[in-house]
Amino acid sequence: MRKPFRYLLYIMIGFLIYQVINSGETGLTHKEVKNTLVISMIVVFVLLMIVRVIKSRYDDKGEE
Template identity: 75%
Template sequence: MRKSFRYVLYLMVGFLIYQVIDSGETSLSHTEVKNTLIIAMIVVFVLLLIVRVIKQRYDDRSDKDS
């Protein structure tokens, strides 16, 4: 995935979350949403770190095989 596409995807997801929170149709309070988003950000960060480690291991193995 190209970096520019990734940033557009992040922007769209952030805008969607903003619209859902600001729509007033949710039963969640702003405090609950804030806590949920903090947890979601931490989970996404950890998943990205795991994917990065797996990708580096795969790249290291392919370099050794060549």
């Protein structure tokens, strides 16, 4: 994925999260949203690390 497309995707995801939180239709409190976002950021970080490890293993096997 090229960088400009990646940044556009990040902005779109952030905008969607903002709309869900700020819509007023959710029964979530500020503290619940904060905890949910922290947990989701940790999960995304762990998933990115797993993908990086898998990709590096795949690239190492391709060079041999």
